[in-house]
Amino acid sequence: MLSKRLYDWIDLRIGAREIVKKELTGYLLPKKINEWYSLGSVLMVIFGLQIATGMLLMVYYVPDPEKAFKSITFIMNEVPYGWLIRLCHAVGSNMMVAVLLLHMFSVLMMGSYKSPRELNWLTGFILFCLIQGISLTGYLAPWSQLSFWATTVATNSAAAIPVIGPYLVEFMRGGKLVGPPTLGRFFALHVAVLPAVIAALVGAHLFLLKRTGISTPPSGVQQSRNPWPVESYRYESHPGGIPFFPNYALQDLTSISVYFAVFLAVVFFAPNFLFTPDAFVPANPFQTPAHIKPEWYFLANYQTLKIFPSELLGLSVQVAAMTLLALLPFLDRSPERNPLKRPLFLVCSIGGILIWIGLTIWGHYS
Amino acid sequence: MENDSRRKFLGVCLAGATVAAAAAAGYPVIRYLAPKSGKVGTDKLVFATSDIPDGEAKFFEYAGTSAVLVKTNAGALLALSAVCTHMGCIVQWEKDKQDFLCPCHAGHYSPEGEVLSGPPPKPLAKIPFTVADGKITVG
Amino acid sequence: MTLLPQHTRFRRRATFGALIFTLLAGPQAATAATAAAGEQPESACIQCHETLPDRLGAPVKLWRASIHAENGISCNACHGGDAKDAADAMNRTRGFLGAPKEAEVPAFCGRCHPGVMKDYLLSAHGKALGKGGPNCVTCHGNHRVVKASLELINEKNCSRCHSFERARTIRAAMQQTESYVVGIDARIAGFQAEGVDTDRLGKGLFAIRNRFHTLFHEVDVSLVKRESARIDAELGKLDLELKAIEDARARRRVVGGFVVTGLLLLAWLFHLLKKTYD
Numbered sequence: 001m002l003s004k005r006l007y008d009w010i011d012l013r014i015g016a017r018e019i020v021k022k023e024l025t026g027y028l029l030p031k032k033i034n035e036w037y038s039l040g041s042v043l044m045v046i047f048g049l050q051i052a053t054g055m056l057l058m059v060y061y062v063p064d065p066e067k068a069f070k071s072i073t074f075i076m077n078e079v080p081y082g083w084l085i086r087l088c089h090a091v092g093s094n095m096m097v098a099v100l101l102l103h104m105f106s107v108l109m110m111g112s113y114k115s116p117r118e119l120n121w122l123t124g125f126i127l128f129c130l131i132q133g134i135s136l137t138g139y140l141a142p143w144s145q146l147s148f149w150a151t152t153v154a155t156n157s158a159a160a161i162p163v164i165g166p167y168l169v170e171f172m173r174g175g176k177l178v179g180p181p182t183l184g185r186f187f188a189l190h191v192a193v194l195p196a197v198i199a200a201l202v203g204a205h206l207f208l209l210k211r212t213g214i215s216t217p218p219s220g221v222q223q224s225r226n227p228w229p230v231e232s233y234r235y236e237s238h239p240g241g242i243p244f245f246p247n248y249a250l251q252d253l254t255s256i257s258v259y260f261a262v263f264l265a266v267v268f269f270a271p272n273f274l275f276t277p278d279a280f281v282p283a284n285p286f287q288t289p290a291h292i293k294p295e296w297y298f299l300a301n302y303q304t305l306k307i308f309p310s311e312l313l314g315l316s317v318q319v320a321a322m323t324l325l326a327l328l329p330f331l332d333r334s335p336e337r338n339p340l341k342r343p344l345f346l347v348c349s350i351g352g353i354l355i356w357i358g359l360t361i362w363g364h365y366s
Numbered sequence: 367m368e369n370d371s372r373r374k375f376l377g378v379c380l381a382g383a384t385v386a387a388a389a390a391a392g393y394p395v396i397r398y399l400a401p402k403s404g405k406v407g408t409d410k411l412v413f414a415t416s417d418i419p420d421g422e423a424k425f426f427e428y429a430g431t432s433a434v435l436v437k438t439n440a441g442a443l444l445a446l447s448a449v450c451t452h453m454g455c456i457v458q459w460e461k462d463k464q465d466f467l468c469p470c471h472a473g474h475y476s477p478e479g480e481v482l483s484g485p486p487p488k489p490l491a492k493i494p495f496t497v498a499d500g501k502i503t504v505g
Numbered sequence: 506m507t508l509l510p511q512h513t514r515f516r517r518r519a520t521f522g523a524l525i526f527t528l529l530a531g532p533q534a535a536t537a538a539t540a541a542a543g544e545q546p547e548s549a550c551i552q553c554h555e556t557l558p559d560r561l562g563a564p565v566k567l568w569r570a571s572i573h574a575e576n577g578i579s580c581n582a583c584h585g586g587d588a589k590d591a592a593d594a595m596n597r598t599r600g601f602l603g604a605p606k607e608a609e610v611p612a613f614c615g616r617c618h619p620g621v622m623k624d625y626l627l628s629a630h631g632k633a634l635g636k637g638g639p640n641c642v643t644c645h646g647n648h649r650v651v652k653a654s655l656e657l658i659n660e661k662n663c664s665r666c667h668s669f670e671r672a673r674t675i676r677a678a679m680q681q682t683e684s685y686v687v688g689i690d691a692r693i694a695g696f697q698a699e700g701v702d703t704d705r706l707g708k709g710l711f712a713i714r715n716r717f718h719t720l721f722h723e724v725d726v727s728l729v730k731r732e733s734a735r736i737d738a739e740l741g742k743l744d745l746e747l748k749a750i751e752d753a754r755a756r757r758r759v760v761g762g763f764v765v766t767g768l769l770l771l772a773w774l775f776h777l778l779k780k781t782y783d
Contacts, residue, residue: 056398077702081394242782250779257772261765268761277698369781376778383771390764 024245028238030216033248036106037214038255039099044202045256046096051195053089061141063187065180068143069282087267093135094274095263097297100128108328108349111337112215114226118329120212123205125326130198132297137190139295140183146276148283149292151186152178153302160311179285213237215337224338299363300356306366321352410505415497418443423459428504432456433493435502438477439464445504446479447491457490466490548588550580567648583613610640620715624722631722639666653718655683675729679720682733685740686714692747701750706743713739 011017029037060079062071075082104124107113113121140151155172159165174181213236218224242248266273278289294302301318308314324331332345339346411428413435418424423436425448432448436459446466448456455470465482466475473484480489495504555565568574573582581588586601588594595601605613611634615622625631630639643665644657655676663672689710697703717736720729 056395059399073700073702076700080397080400082398084394085398247779247782250775250782254772254775254779257768257775261768261772264761264768265765268758268764272699275700280697280700373778373781376774376781380771380774380778383767383774387767387771390767 020245024249025243027244028241029214029244029248030238031241032217032219033214033242034217035251035255036102036110037217038248038252039103039106040209041252042255042259043096043099043103045259046092046099047198047202050089050092050096053085053092054191054195056085057089058191063141063183065143065183065283068141068183072142072144084267087271088263090274091263091267091271093138094296095259095266096131097135099259100131101297104128105353109339110215110217110219111224111226111339111342113329113332114335114337115329115333116226117208117212117215120205120208121329122326123201123208127198127201127205129322130194130201134190134194134198135295135297137186137194140178140186141190142279143183143283144279145281145283145287145289146278146292148178148285149278149288150294151182152288153292154294154298155182157301157305157311157315160305160315162312177285211235218338219340224336224341226335226337293363296360296364300359303359303363303366306363410503413502413504415500415502418502421461421464423461425456425459426504428493433504434459434466435495435504436477442477443495443497443502444477444479445493445495445502447493449490450486451481451488451490452484452486548579548581549591549594550584550586550588553591553594554580564648567646571648571650572652573650582617607640608635610642614641620719621722624719628722629724653721655679655721658721671724671726674726675724678726678730678733679717682717682736682740685737685744686710686717689740689743689747690714696747696750706746709743710740713743 007016057075060071060075060082062068072086075086077083107121107124136151136154140147155169155178158172159169161168170176172182172185173179174185215236216238278292281289293299304318305311305314308317334342336342339349411426413424413426418435418437420437420441421439423434425432425434427433433445434448434457435443435445437443450457450468450470450473452468452471452473455468457466457468457473457475460467464477466477466479467473468475468484468486471485473486474482475486475490476482478489479492481487493504495502497503551565554562556562564580568580573579579588580586581594584602584604585599586594586596587599590599593599595603602613611622611625611631625641626634632638634640644662645651645653658672658676660669660673663669693703693706693710697707713736717733720732723729723732
């Protein structure tokens with residue numbers, strides 16, 4: 001057969017069979033691996049789709065305050081299937097944050113962040129921050145009332161930082177207020193700087209994953225304690241485990257298909273659930289619309305700023321919470337990974353998540 | 367083995383479904399990127415005869431490409447494509463010599479669009495027009 | 506040559522003014538974003554009159570509920586004067602006009618609504634101005650001026666001066682067109698809020714509505730009927746365009762249904778194939 005001869009030809013030159021054996025069919029995963037482990041693959045597909053739709057949008061989008069809103073209106077109304085590409089990009093960015101939160105939740109619950117995987121957690125946490133950053137910068141691009149004023153509110157929160165705060169806000173905006181300079185720098189960050197940094201960090205995250213080996217899920221196994229510390233570097237292998245290809249690759253594909261079904265259901269049936277009517281009014285720097293709110297994933301931060309008597313206090317609490325989350329694997333050093341055997345951890349983490357959800361809902365209705 | 371035939375059947379189904387999914391994803395992208403079709407070129411353009419004095423040429427966009435109206439010193443009026451038939455540069459009107467020069471490779475055309483010298487393989491395409499009541503209608 | 510430097514000077518001043526504004530507005534504008542905004546800076550007129558009793562204070566409250574307040578048209582837009590200078594706000598040399606006499610009312614309102622003034626003056630109502638006939642505020646009210654609608658032609662209003670019969674016929678003739686206009690307006694607004702480019706449709710409706718509103722001061726029944734029929738035909742064209750958008754959206758949902766079903770099917774196939782390896 002032609003395909004087999006082609007494969008032989010390539011194999012002879014680059015040793016393709018060896019790579020496949022090592023990285024795919026011979027790459028063994030824990031026997032008790034579950035669906036949650038496929039969220040990383042789903043995220044990579046989402047990121048890829050964001051890049052593809054983003055590139056397509058750049059064909060017609062003009063990053064100029066005079067033309068940005070019109071170009072988006074043109075994409076949404078005139079260009080064939082422009083609405084689809086644009087909605088996929090806008091809905092996709094929200095889905096990316098949502099799936100990222102689920103991914104972090106599963107890692108948290110299965111204790112996979114624990115030693116020796118501190119670096120996996122840390123790179124993942126930085127990726128989480130960068131994804132929020134890329135969403136924030138992209139939010140300004142349509143230059144609508146919603147994007148303009150949500151950006152004003154979001155950048156303004158940095159003003160609470162003592163001494164450098166006001167200058168920091170001005171630096172981020174490229175001026176005293178959000179304006180044409182802001183669009184220029186946000187656009188550059190959104191389409192060039194952040195995608196490159198995120199791609200690099202995804203690479204680092206995957207490298208760490210491959211070097212350390214996949215963690216064993218703690219549920220349903222006898223030994224849920226990490227065999228750590230050890231004296232020297234050791235790859236966590238899973239002899240007798242299930243091969244990545246084809247077994248787990250098919251799980252990845254199943255999850256990706258389910259994700260796409262949910263994602264496109266939003267795109268086709270509830271696209272406006274993300275937009276308020278202000279999203280379709282061009283930005284007016286002299287008129288703040290009533291009830292302007294940041295995106296849903298910033299609502300908790302927004303509400304925290306509001307409930308504390310001083311903005312500095314509110315900001316400090318957020319910084320403390322984020323630092324705690326970033327350094328979690330360094331603070332939580334017990335080898336036990338099964339959450340059911342760690343009541344204190346379970347209470348704290350579920351409590352934290354409930355507080356976050358509560359603040360988000362409160363922020364939404366406040 | 368039962369599993370084998372099952373696997374084969376599912377594989378065929380999935381291959382078909384994947385092709386369908388790829389086509390469904392590709393079609394909007396191609397339509398999104400496709401140039402605007404239709405309408406271009408059916409529009410007629412109207413100029414006042416006074417717009418073009420004797421010996422002058424007027425360049426304009428017509429049917430999505432460049433065209434030129436020229437009135438020779440002798441008073442003859444012509445409408446031509448301004449795209450050189452050699453490599454697609456835009457010809458220039460040389461008022462003093464009363465001919466068209468393509469600046470890319472020095473192709474010369476007469477005001478009627480005939481090749482006088484240089485590499486162009488074909489004359490410039492003629493564009494239909496009518497003159498009535500001091501108005502030139504191109505198209 | 507003389508025009509150019511002047512022009513540049515003006516431009517420079519304008520830019521300088523904008524800069525000053527930005528500097529002054531900086532901190533407020535940023536904090537305003539966090540508070541629910543939309544509040545106008547209070548004028549000297551309102552600050553003072555709001556605290557005054559009865560006749561001098563009442564207009565502020567009435568105005569707050571008006572279409573003028575909604576659109577940021579404050580006291581001085583009609584009554585003149587300087588709203589920024591409390592001490593001298595009501596100085597005639599600052600353009601203060603005060604309240605118009607009865608016969609001056611149409612001209613007073615007509616400074617901003619010239620078309621409506623013309624329609625009114627040509628009507629039987631306008632011709633009776635100063636001879637006991639109604640002026641603008643008789644029907645539209647003063648200060649609490651609400652958006653003009655057919656509701657204003659009602660028995661209570663009209664029967665103050667004459668029988669309601671003819672007015673009732675006119676109103677009935679316009680009622681259908683009015684609800685057509687209101688319906689199309691709501692549909693356009695709905696699409697606008699969903700990101701459909703309704704600019705052209707909105708402008709089309711605006712023109713038709715204006716044409717329709719010129720009938721509001723007309724008292725010739727047959728003319729009203731003829732014009733209304735023509736306007737209905739124009740509205741019909743907008744209706745068709747809106748239907749086309751609605752149809753396109755419905756088609757998208759059908760396609761979306763197929764796409765989502767297809768993907769769920771794909772997920773199921775992948776799952777089945779995966780199970781063969783378990």
